[in-house]
Amino acid sequence: MLMSDSSKGLNELHEIEQVFKALAHASRRHILIVMNARGGNMTAGAIARRFSCSWPTTSRHLRMLANAGLVTIQKQGREWVYVLESKTLQRVVGEWLNWFNVEHPLSDLDSIKETE
Amino acid sequence: MLMSDSSKGLNELHEIEQVFKALAHASRRHILIVMNARGGNMTAGAIARRFSCSWPTTSRHLRMLANAGLVTIQKQGREWVYVLESKTLQRVVGEWLNWFNVEHPLSDLDSIKETE
């Protein structure tokens, strides 16, 4: 998909937003860790059985992870297989974190007016 | 402070929880980025002036960042200087993220049938 620099910037901001919101809840972080430990692929049922909350609640957590791009879904018959997208997780969080490694010239952000 | 292994584990979980909750809001991530760009030290006023929301709102965001250990406070006269703790940020988020780099022994369980 072609897009302008500013659209790309907005999309990146949106991605960061979705990812950090998804990571804000302990259950969702836990789901990612469990999926990772089990090789990155699990059915919804296998995930839901590991948690004490109801299936619909886990289902919604999974949807939020999917919206953030941290998992993808592959329907296989009547099972839905969730696939951990650890590359996306690494990229989005890692790149954000990297801002705090680099020396940034003051002039970069100094002129930006916050408007939120 | 001395503590048992399990207490240490609980404290680490608590730290992760606080940090990811703090990072869940765009304004708080923004505050960290601005502080970093300005060298890691800013007064509450200098921070608050950059945002369009009211001072008490920014003040609360700062308190949440402080509770997570991502900033510390140094009172200097009538000014409160906030200090970015980028080491803590790097350590907590980086170590969590690192789980998704490593091959975990549990992934051997992948071949074991889950449902029973």
Place this chain on the structure above:
DNA sequence: TCAACATTTAGCTAATTGGTTAAATGTCTT
């Protein structure tokens, strides 16, 4: 086609969060 299965979606409520304005706390200057 019917029933059992795997899972999500709908609809509701309780708890949490983020925003506001007004009052309070503590410091500096004269």
Place this chain on the structure above:
DNA sequence: AAGACATTTAACCAATTAGCTAAATGTTGA
């Protein structure tokens, strides 16, 4: 001591979130 200054805390309200139960969707197999 008085008043300006820097900032937080208190109290309140609106929006969002996370949990639940019940109903719906789509799949498999007799």
